[in-house]
């Protein structure tokens with residue numbers, strides 16, 4: 236692995252604390268964006284069956300010449316592929332597109348409770364892990380109830396729960412559950428899809444440190460111990476978002492950012508009411 240700091244997962248494995256997210260990057264552009272990220276030093280890429288860009292990511296990893304073991308690859312099974320047979324098919328397809336014979340992390344993208352299949356899907360992920368085809372298994376957009384259900388049914392809690400998380404939406408209840416059960420919190424939309432970059436509290440802290448608003452937000456995440464996966468399709472921003480290990484925000488800054496939490500600060504869908 237490169238010199239990116241890592242967090243320790245509950246299965247003993249290490250995961251880079253900072254990775255590169257590729258949602259909304261079309262497959263035709265994913266290779267160039269991922270190549271920029273690998274060039275900048277990122278060694279963790281977060282994609283998904285739904286993003287339809289696993290092939291572009293795979294091409295960039297192959298072209299980088301990096302040993303497969305130096306890159307931490309995450310993808311996710313989409314809701315319509317939940318259930319044992321469909322998940323196994325989706326998994327095979329994702330591996331093929333990524334050009335790899337194993338995943339570092341495979342996530343259930345959403346619990347989609349209306350389908351009633353997330354426990355069966357979780358069991359399938361555990362099966363694939365046992366077969367040596369996935370190193371670590373996790374979930375995304377799960378709340379404490381779903382996390383408790385999969386742990387009760389299988390005795391194996393997820394290593395990671397990837398959730399919407401940024402200063403305006405801090406998910407304290409779900410994070411408390413993670414802390415109590417050894418689950419790593421991974422933050423999606425860590426920059427609030429760009430919306431937090433203009434927040435006056437964020438820009439004032441950025442000015443104080445002579446850093447960008449994005450860098451301040453990423454430091455806030457890292458300080459809390461979250462895994463963070465900012466997305467950018469812009470090479471200069473990709474580099475900027477990786478250049479966050481040479482400074483830190485202070486306690487006052489962290490408190491000011493913590494105080495931005497808001498009950499209605501969610502940007503993405505609510506997993507409990509989502510219709511997909």
Ligand SMILES: NC(=O)c1ccc[n+]([C@@H]2O[C@H](COP(=O)([O-])OP(=O)(O)OC[C@H]3O[C@@H](n4cnc5c(N)ncnc54)[C@H](OP(=O)(O)O)[C@@H]3O)[C@@H](O)[C@H]2O)c1
Nearest residue numbers: 256257258423424425426427428429449465466467468469
């Ligand atoms: N599990 C889930 O359900 C889920 C849901 C959403 C996201 N995710 C994952 O989380 C990743 C990140 O979340 P996200 O893509 O929603 O949003 P994000 O990373 O919070 O923000 C991305 C936006 O911020 C802009 N940006 C990035 N760096 C910037 C910088 N330094 N200065 C100015 N603008 C900057 C990007 O613009 P440009 O690209 O134009 O530079 C883009 O518009 C996704 O790519 C995906 O991998 C997972």
